[in-house]
Amino acid sequence: MAPTHYVNRTVPTISLRDFESRADEITRELVDAAENVGFFCVVDHGISPSTIDNIFDQSARFFNQADEVKARVPFSPQHNAGWEKNAQIRPSTGSADRKESYQMQFGSGMNGMPKHAVGESALTEIGRWLGEDTLPGFQKGALDFMHQAQGVSEKLMICFARGLGFSDDYFIKAHDVAQQKSQTVCRLLHYFETPQEANPTGEVFHRAGAHADWDFLTLLFQKAGQSGLEICPGREVSTSFGYGDSWTKVEPDVEKNAIVCNVGDLLMSWSDDRFKSTFHRVKAPSEPGDYYGERYSIAFFNQPCKDAKIQGPMKKYPLVTGEEFTRNAMTRNYKAIQTKLQKEDDQKVAAPESSKAISAQA
Ligand SMILES: O=C(O)CCC(=O)C(=O)O
Numbered sequence: 001m002a003p004t005h006y007v008n009r010t011v012p013t014i015s016l017r018d019f020e021s022r023a024d025e026i027t028r029e030l031v032d033a034a035e036n037v038g039f040f041c042v043v044d045h046g047i048s049p050s051t052i053d054n055i056f057d058q059s060a061r062f063f064n065q066a067d068e069v070k071a072r073v074p075f076s077p078q079h080n081a082g083w084e085k086n087a088q089i090r091p092s093t094g095s096a097d098r099k100e101s102y103q104m105q106f107g108s109g110m111n112g113m114p115k116h117a118v119g120e121s122a123l124t125e126i127g128r129w130l131g132e133d134t135l136p137g138f139q140k141g142a143l144d145f146m147h148q149a150q151g152v153s154e155k156l157m158i159c160f161a162r163g164l165g166f167s168d169d170y171f172i173k174a175h176d177v178a179q180q181k182s183q184t185v186c187r188l189l190h191y192f193e194t195p196q197e198a199n200p201t202g203e204v205f206h207r208a209g210a211h212a213d214w215d216f217l218t219l220l221f222q223k224a225g226q227s228g229l230e231i232c233p234g235r236e237v238s239t240s241f242g243y244g245d246s247w248t249k250v251e252p253d254v255e256k257n258a259i260v261c262n263v264g265d266l267l268m269s270w271s272d273d274r275f276k277s278t279f280h281r282v283k284a285p286s287e288p289g290d291y292y293g294e295r296y297s298i299a300f301f302n303q304p305c306k307d308a309k310i311q312g313p314m315k316k317y318p319l320v321t322g323e324e325f326t327r328n329a330m331t332r333n334y335k336a337i338q339t340k341l342q343k344e345d346d347q348k349v350a351a352p353e354s355s356k357a358i359s360a361q362a
C-alpha cells in the first residue's frame with residue numbers, strides 16, 4: 001500500500017461551559033466548525049470521566065460474552081439495532097470491517113424479536129437486550145449513559161437550530177428519544193487486535209473503512225491511547241460518495257474529557273449542504289506508529305424520529321420524513337457497495353491471475 005498522505009488540519013475544541021448564558025457564542029463557534037471542518041471536540045459537556053469509564057466497562061462486559069450469547073441479540077438491518085461481527089461492508093473498501101459492534105436504541109427498535117427466533121435457551125432476552133441474568137445492570141447502565149449523551153446532543157441541537165434560523169426546540173422535537181419511533185442509536189464498538197506483519201495475501205484489515213455518517217450528529221467517545229480515527233474533508237453535497245486521499249488524525253483527548261463530534265448527512269442536507277458531513281475512518285493499521293491493539297469506542301448517532309419532517313431553510317432538497325431519509329441513505333449505501341463489488345468482479349475477469357502477475361512485474 002502507498003504511504004498515507006497526511007495533512008495538518010485543526011479540529012476546533014468548543015467548550016459548553018455556562019451553556020445558558022453563552023449559547024449564542026457557542027452557536028457561532030459550532031457553525032464555524034460545521035461549515036469549515038465538519039468535526040469538532042466538545043469539552044465541559046457535563047458527562048463525568050467516571051460515567052464514560054463506566055460505559056466502556058459495560059461495553060467490555062458485553063463483548064467478553066461468548067459469540068453464542070451475543071448472537072441471541074443479532075443485528076437487524078430493519079431495526080438498525082443488535083450485535084454484528086466482521087459484517088459491515090463500506091462502499092469505500094468493498095470488504096468487511098474487522099470489528100464487532102452492538103447497537104442500542106431508546107424505543108421500539110429494541111423490541112419485537114419473535115421468541116421462536118431466539119430459541120428455548122434465550123427466553124429471558126427482551127428484544128435486543130441481553131437479559132438481567134446474563135448481564136445484570138447492563139441495560140440500565142447503558143440507558144443512563146444514553147440519556148446523558150442525548151442531553152449533550154440537545155444542547156448542540158439548540159445551537160444548530162439557532163444557526164439555521166429555526167426555533168430552539170426544532171431539532172430536539174425531531175429527535176425525541178421518549179418516542180417509540182425514535183431511531184437514535186448508541187453503538188458500542190470493539191476492533192480486534194491486528195497482526196503487525198504485512199499479510200502475505202495482501203488483504204487489508206480495515207477497522208472502519210472511509211465513510212460519512214448518515215445521521216444528524218455523531219458523538220464519539222474514545223479511549224486513551226487507542227488511536228486510529230482519521231478525517232478527510234472535502235465533500236460538497238450530502239448525496240455524493242467521492243473520497244479524497246489526504247487524512248488528518250484525531251487523537252483521543254481523554255485529559256480534557258473531549259467528545260469528538262461530527263456532522264452527519266442528515267444535518268448536511270437539513271442545512272442545504274451548508275454544514276459538512278465529513279468522511280472519516282478508523283485506519284487499517286499498516287504504517288510505523290499505527291496502533292495495532294484492541295480498540296474500543298462508542299458512537300452516539302442522533303437519528304430523526306420516523307415521522308420527523310426534514311427540509312432545509314432554502315428548500316434545496318424535497319421534504320422527506322425521518323423514515324424516508326434513513327431508508328434512502330441505506331439504499332444509496334447498499335447500491336454503492338454493489339457497484340464497488342461489481343467493479344472488483346469485472347476487474348478480476350479482465351485481469352486473470354497470470355496477466356495480473358505480468359502487469360505487476362511491468
Ligand atoms: O470507532 C470509531 O472511532 C469511529 C466509528 C465510526 O465512525 C462509525 O461507527 O460510524
Ligand SMILES: [Fe+2]
Nearest residue numbers: 211212213280
Ligand atoms: Fe462514522
